[in-house]
Amino acid sequence: MLEELTAGFPILSCILFLPVAGAVVLWLFDEEDMVRTSALTIALVELALSVFVLLRFVPESAAMQFTERVPWIPALGISYHLAVDGISVLFVGLTAFLTVLVVVYSWDTIRHQVKLYMMCLLALETTTMGVFVSLDLILFFVFWELMLIPSYFLIKLWGGGAERHYAALKFVLYTLLGSVFMLVGIALLDINYHQWALLHHTDQTYSFDLLDLLRVPIPVSQQLVIFWLMFLGFAFKAPVFPFHTWLPDALLEGPIGMAVVLAGLKLGTFGFIRFSIPLLPDASKSETVVMVVVGLGLCAILYGAWMALVQADFRRLLAYSSVSHLGFVVVGLFALNYQGLQGSLLTMINLGFSTAGLFFIAGFLYSRQQTTELSAFGGMAKQVPLLATFFLIIGLASIGLPGTNGFVGEFLILLGAFKAKWWFGAVAVLGVIFGAAYFLWYYERSMFGPLGAAVKGTMSDLQPREKIIAVSLSVMILWIGLYPSPFLRIMNGSIQALVDRVQQETKVSLQDNRTGRGY
């Protein structure tokens, strides 16, 4: 059984509900500056709480920490169960960090309905946090679905593109389609638990609790069905190629703040590592699943990179590069070895800094030229040297240059992929090369070379608020790049437990995990 550590104080609940409570408070204010200041304050307090959790987190441990557990709907075995472990705790910090930056970024770029925007943003933060800290599958699903509502409004009301209505609807319906399949998968897990519980005469006959479900053996044939159902849910959200078509639309048409959250927080792949792989280890390591999923991942790497190469719009380029990066994450996850899982988890965090960072850069470019089309740029490095510098730093992180965070994650993934099957790694490496090509090519054409015709003579360099964003992102990028061990130490325990669970023989696992360590 997994040991659980409680904090004695419901700090995760505070983290979870502070933003939404703050959103309600914002409703009371009328003055826009007041709204902005309070939103920032709430986001900063949230960040402080998250940092506190990160500092108090016991590293190198597979335990669920800061556990809170209260029955919610006992008739169906649903409980309010929150906890973090090495897999999820970093995402909590990342979410709080990015929200602060988005609030700072939106300070003067959002001009109409500021109050509603900030309320949506904070509500989105609560739901995202909920996805990361929930251990009950229904609670998780509640937050997973709720996320759609603020996102829908954010894309629709503050999106810049003409097609934003279409993009918002497409985003909601696609994600919903995936998640209803996931709901069936979740229900099947519950029914499986129910049958087991009836056989073993346990007190509780229904449970959606991750820790309860982990204890119950699931026949391999059933695991496969549940795996594919949940796969659809996560794949639509991630999005994994070929379910990605909503992503470029949503990222291009929605506001920058939304794009940062959508591209920076990899909820779909988090779902794989949190639920699919530990709950369904036999299905996850079966030949078919590995081949199909890794195959899709490899396709995504190549397809995304290839598409990114020919995009003239920077945000579209970023959308496809996101697809490509997610391909890496998926390949690493389903290499199912220590390095692969560790690299994937680290890369998910990294993308929160680098891809999200590039979206901020796109926002900076957009606020200067009112577009992110390549034709509006050219030779800008001389006029906006700081912008160009940070663009380069964050961009290099995104392509995985040694010394930046991207390198550590990608290197581990490739190592894991080569260990699993040599040709997984061989194909994935191609993606790295393409990745360097599309970024550097775009960078060169927009920042260097002759001055573009549309570039205005007096373009201002980074404003103070923009500097804050760029500097804090660069600091994180270099920190993880040069000294990743604090981050790796946090994940190690949980990753090791996960690897143990996956590599256990099926039969043994049924008896063993009552006494054994880890999952």
Next chain:
Amino acid sequence: MTFSLNFALSDLLLLLPEIFLTCWLCVVLIVDFSFPRVPKERLAYLSVAGLVVTLGCLAWFDMNHVSGTLFGNMFVLDRMAIFFKIVILGATILVILASIEYVNRFTLFRGEYYCLVVMSALGMMFMVSANDLLSVFVSLEFATLGFYVLVSYLRDDLASNEGGLKFFILGVLAAGLLAYGISLVYGETGKLVFSDMASAQPTPGLIIGFLLIFAALGFKVGAVPFHSWIPDTYHGAPTPVTTFLSIAPKAAAFAILLRIFLVALGTFKPLWVVLLVAVSILSMTYANIVAIAQRNIKRLLAYSGIAQVGNVFIGLAAGTKMGNDAILFYLLAYLFANIGAFAVVIAVSQAIGTDEIEDYRGLGRRSPFLAFAMLLFLLSLAGVPPLAGFIGKLYIFVAAIKEGLYTLIVVGLINIVISMYYYLIVVKQMYINEPIDPSPIAISGPMKTVIYVGLAGTLVIGIYPQPFTDWVVSATLMFANFIGPSVTVVLPVHSLGS
């Protein structure tokens, strides 16, 4: 067959709520006649007062586990009947409160309106206690009689008259089918009480008889293919009547369906599961697809109601205790969301005079409260967590998955996605489009109460459902020992396993 009506006076206590309400109805009517100068609004409050007292009496029954049967098993008062009576009375109170302003549109017979509403409620209270086929027929007709008048209450409105006529003709047809079905069943079995039929053999006559009864009840709940009266009637009827029609008769008819399928037909479960699955799939899919094309909010809600009925049928098809709990819970969630949504429709039409979805543009600016309430109600109907509708859908799906009804579940889930689309169309009009006339919308006090109650129900049931699940679980305890021939719970997946 002889009827012997031996009962002690104390047995009549079981009928206390109904007797009290009948007397109260007469009081309201007498007050209306005797004091024609009394504002009709007072009559509304008078009726509500009577209903609240009845509700209190039922709550007391429920807490003290009062139960029993009367009149040779024709009338049963068990916890499930009490549950449905409370739901119906709750709906009636809210509908009356939501009507107060609307009633001014009627040119004549404003006072009788309230009497008719309470009379229908009374009929439905008998419906949910009906324990044999005769009392089903009598109480069902009694309840519908009031509605025939109510639907065509807008005398000068063509749509209202058309809706009323359609409702009447199809209602009478359904009554005919019901009577014919009952005669066939009685001819085959010689029994009328549900529990006596449990041992019957499935002869062709019996099957046809039950199919006819099912068709008649299908008209009442508005399931496809018996739905054809719904859109026009909902559209034409005065909106408070539509509200009432969309909730209370459906709940009452489901109470009868539960008794028929689980008590009388329990042994035929393998036969009727197919029927219910088909009706459920048809209702959900047809209604959700047609709803997309609707331009009128009342028609949209009519179709959404048909689809919701399809969802309830999923629970019925599961045919277990858990399925029943889920149905009761779902109806409770549906009650609050639907009444709330219709209350918003009434409030809006009171202010701007139309029911076109087009005219909801910019409601978010004109009345943030109404728009936000509508948003929550629609999301609850769509089944978005953590609102009541989500828990209801989840409950029903879990019950059905447990019985291995995978096709049904997949269709149901895809339908959720489709329904989300048309609910979002309304949301888009309210929040995204700019209003043509930005003047704010005033809401009357009673209407605000109704909307607040709807919001409270939707949120509380969604966030803290435990008391409600406990309630429905205990309300269907009588089905705890129901053992239908079990549908084998084997995942049809062995072909996929490698």
